[in-house]
Amino acid sequence: MQKINPVKTEVRPTQKQNVLSEVSRLKGEGYRLAQMCSTKVEGGYEMTYTFGKGYDLLHLRFTVAPGDRVESISHIFPSAFFYENEIHDLFGVPIEFMTIDYHGGLYRTAEKYPFQ
Amino acid sequence: MSTRSVVPFGPHHPVLPEPIHLDLVLEDEKVVEAIPSIGFVHRGLEKLVEKKDFNEMVYVAERVCGICSFMHGMSYCSAVEHIMNVEIPPRAKYLRTVWCELSRLHSHLLWLGLLADGFGFESLFMQSWRLREKILDMSEASTGGRLISSVNKVGGELKDVDNAMLRSFVETLNRMEPEIREMAKTFLNDSAVRSRLEGVGVLSKEKAHSLGAVGPFLRASGVPFDVRTTGYLAYGDIDFEPVTSDAGDCYARTAVRINEIFQSINVIRQVVAKIPEGEVAVPVKGFPKGETMMRVEQPRGEALYYVKANGTKFLDRFRIRTPTFANIPPMLEMLKGSQLADVPMMILTIDPCISCTER
Numbered sequence: 322m323q324k325i326n327p328v329k330t331e332v333r334p335t336q337k338q339n340v341l342s343e344v345s346r347l348k349g350e351g352y353r354l355a356q357m358c359s360t361k362v363e364g365g366y367e368m369t370y371t372f373g374k375g376y377d378l379l380h381l382r383f384t385v386a387p388g389d390r391v392e393s394i395s396h397i398f399p400s401a402f403f404y405e406n407e408i409h410d411l412f413g414v415p416i417e418f419m420t421i422d423y424h425g426g427l428y429r430t431a432e433k434y435p436f437q
Numbered sequence: 438m439s440t441r442s443v444v445p446f447g448p449h450h451p452v453l454p455e456p457i458h459l460d461l462v463l464e465d466e467k468v469v470e471a472i473p474s475i476g477f478v479h480r481g482l483e484k485l486v487e488k489k490d491f492n493e494m495v496y497v498a499e500r501v502c503g504i505c506s507f508m509h510g511m512s513y514c515s516a517v518e519h520i521m522n523v524e525i526p527p528r529a530k531y532l533r534t535v536w537c538e539l540s541r542l543h544s545h546l547l548w549l550g551l552l553a554d555g556f557g558f559e560s561l562f563m564q565s566w567r568l569r570e571k572i573l574d575m576s577e578a579s580t581g582g583r584l585i586s587s588v589n590k591v592g593g594e595l596k597d598v599d600n601a602m603l604r605s606f607v608e609t610l611n612r613m614e615p616e617i618r619e620m621a622k623t624f625l626n627d628s629a630v631r632s633r634l635e636g637v638g639v640l641s642k643e644k645a646h647s648l649g650a651v652g653p654f655l656r657a658s659g660v661p662f663d664v665r666t667t668g669y670l671a672y673g674d675i676d677f678e679p680v681t682s683d684a685g686d687c688y689a690r691t692a693v694r695i696n697e698i699f700q701s702i703n704v705i706r707q708v709v710a711k712i713p714e715g716e717v718a719v720p721v722k723g724f725p726k727g728e729t730m731m732r733v734e735q736p737r738g739e740a741l742y743y744v745k746a747n748g749t750k751f752l753d754r755f756r757i758r759t760p761t762f763a764n765i766p767p768m769l770e771m772l773k774g775s776q777l778a779d780v781p782m783m784i785l786t787i788d789p790c791i792s793c794t795e796r
Contacts, residue, residue, distance in 0.1 A: 325668035330730070354649050356741050356758035371730065371741070371758075376667055378730065400649045400766035403473075410476075421472060428476030429458075 329377040337383050337391060340370075344381070344394045347372050352379065354394075357404035359412045365389070366414055385414060395420040403427075439464040444777065448477050452555045452781040455791035459784075463777060471772040473765055475794055482796045483755050490750040491517055491725055495589055501757065502792040503584045504544045507536045507576075508735050509793075510589040513755070515669075516731035516744040517591045523721055527671075529593040531712040534671040535603065536579070536586065537733075538701040538708070543572040544736035545694045545701075548788045549624065552691065555785045556633045564620050571613055575606050593718025603709045610702045621695045625688075634688035638783035640771045641685060648767035651760050652738020653693040654787050658685035664734040675707045687786040694788075724750050735760055737788050759793035 335343050352372035360367045365386040372379045385391055393416050395402040405416045406427040442463050448456035456477040462470040485497050498513035499506045511533050518525060550565035573583040579598045580586035588595050624630060640650070645658035655662055656679055663679035665672040680696040682689035725746035732741050738760035745754040764787045775783060 325673050326666045328667050353647055356743075356763075358743060358754075358756045358758070360745055360754040360756075362753075369743070376662075376664070378732075380730070398649075399770075400763075403762065403766055423474075427474070428479050429474055430476050430479050 326376045330380070331378075332380045332382055335381055335383050337385055337389065340381065340383060341392055341394065341397070344370070344397050347379065347381075348397050350374070354398040354400055354404075357401060357408060359408045359414055361412065366412055368408075368414070370394070387413075388415070390415045390417050392417050393419040439467075441469075446471075446780060446784075448474075450781065452551070452785050453789075453791075454551065455789070455795075457789060457791050457794075459772075459780075461772070461777065461780065466777045468772050468775050468777060468780065471769045473769065475791070478791065478795045480795060483757070486752040486755045491746065491752055492591060492750075494752065494755060495591065496587065498755075498757075499585055499587060499589070501759075501796045502790055504547065504790060505540060505735050505737070505740075505793060506584055507540045507580075507586045507588070508733055508740070509757070510587070511537065512731050512733045512740065512742045513744070514589045514591050515733075516729050516742045517725050517746070518721075519729045519731060520725040520727045520744060520746055521591070521721060521723070523592055523719060525593045525719060526716045527713045528597070528715045529717045531671045531708050532594055532598060532717060533589075534675075534708050535598075535606070535705055535712075536576070536588070537670065538704050539572055539576055539606075541701045541736045542698060543569050543576070544788075545698050546572065548694060548736075548785075549620075549691075552782075552785055553624075555781055556630065558623075558630065561620070561623055561630075568613060568617060568620070571609060575609065578602065579606075590718065592721040593716070595718070597717045600709075600712070603712065607706055607709050610705060614699070614702055617695075617698055621698075624691055624695060631688060633782055634691055634786075635684075635686060637687045637779045638690075638771050638775060638786060639684070639686045640767060642683075644770055645685065645767055648770055649763050650738075650767040651763045652735070652788075653680075653690055653697065654738065654764050654767065656681045657689035657693045659683040662739070664732050664739045667732075669733065671708055671711070672704075674711060675704055677704055687782055690786040724748055725752070737761060737790055737793075738764065740793075757793075757796055759790065759796065761787070761790045761794045764789070765794075 352374045355371040355373040357370045370381040402421045406423045444461045446459040448458045458474040460472045499510035501509045546569035550562045553561035577583045580588040642659040661679040726748035728745040730743045741758040743756040
């Protein structure tokens with residue numbers, strides 16, 4: 322019989338100003354970035370940054386108001402720039418200090434960003 | 438003194454079946470940086486949750502990609518079922534496992550053909566795709582569709598497959614296995630093929646893990662990460678180990694996928710031997726409310742499906758983190774320091790699926 326790897330999932334609420342320190346701590350604990358996404362909610366956007374360690378997932382969750390600037394985590398997790406540019410292009414959430422900033426040009430579509 | 442130049446790669450290139458663009462910064466012939474652009478065929482499928490109800494979204498999910506169509510539809514249904522606390526019947530779980538592994542088989546055989554075409558070995562390309570046709574015949578016989586199967590619904594499967602047909606699939610796979618082994622010898626032993634793949638595009642275990650690589654791209658760098666080992670569907674009842682290699686080069690990625698073909702055949706044999714009788718769907722009432730993140734091991738690696746529902750027939754959010762999206766940042770790292778002539782092979786060996794990425 323196959324040995325089954327158990328999975329733990331946790332949603333950890335945080336505040337926008339604490340994201341960098343939380344993400345740095347997760348990096349130190351051996352997590353890797355699994356995904357980043359944004360969801361439109363009443364009064365802004367709900368941001369979900371997902372980190373994986375083994376088969377466990379941890380979702381860092383915070384909300385931003387329209388126009389609120391979010392600091393990039395791409396200098397902590399280099400792969401984050403791709404997700405952050407996507408969030409910027411699709412939802413218009415301004416993300417600062419990305420290691421590669423496409424300025425709305427990640428998606429080469431005729432439709433102007435953000436797509437929201 | 439070296440000369441620095443920027444060479445555009447794509448969006449249309451002989452090795453790319455779908456459009457992606459890379460700006461390759463070169464010092465003479467050496468790549469020092471690669472910057473990707475996507476969005477040439479962006480479809481905005483995730484946004485369709487505003488117009489399609491949660492049942493209609495099954496058909497949208499299935500059309501994210503032709504190769505992973507079954508898995509996209511199945512994973513979306515699994516996510517909604519999880520939110521609604523719906524437990525599908527055991528037979529449905531086993532059938533989903535068979536179709537998942539058929540998807541892996543035809544995806545890997547497709548990729549082997551593209552790889553062979555990429556290094557100009559046309560007869561090997563034709564052999565790979567000839568064998569793939571037999572897998573597509575099985576998909577057609579069991580679902581009615583060769584690529585877009587449309588056999589999933591929230592609550593189970595739209596149709597059953599009788600046991601005689603499942604056994605005939607195993608017999609076909611038994612006959613195919615020696616042919617695939619014969620073909621694999623050329624991929625793994627031919628000196629011309631090895632010269633294009635060995636030592637090319639090396640990604641270390643540490644870089645692959647830290648940059649978020651998934652699937653055969655990650656496992657070929659020595660990380661035994663395979664979401665199927667978490668035991669979803671019928672995988673908890675099946676004996677298998679993640680296929681890995683330590684070399685981390687293009688050859689290792691080819692070897693991992695070839696060995697995963699034999700692994701998938703073995704998984705199907707076990708599933709068909711153990712499949713229980715019974716219903717393949719349960720009735721589902723009401724609308725989903727809540728959120729979940731479902732993960733499955735697609736042919737190209739782990740995919741994440743985020744679904745957020747508000748208790749109405751329309752979802753708040755459906756988001757797919759596809760394997761190729763996760764594999765692009767580590768691919769950029771892999772390209773650094775490579776020779777321009779090796780770039781097409783290196784990009785091919787992550788098995789990029791732009792259709793998935795451009796959901």
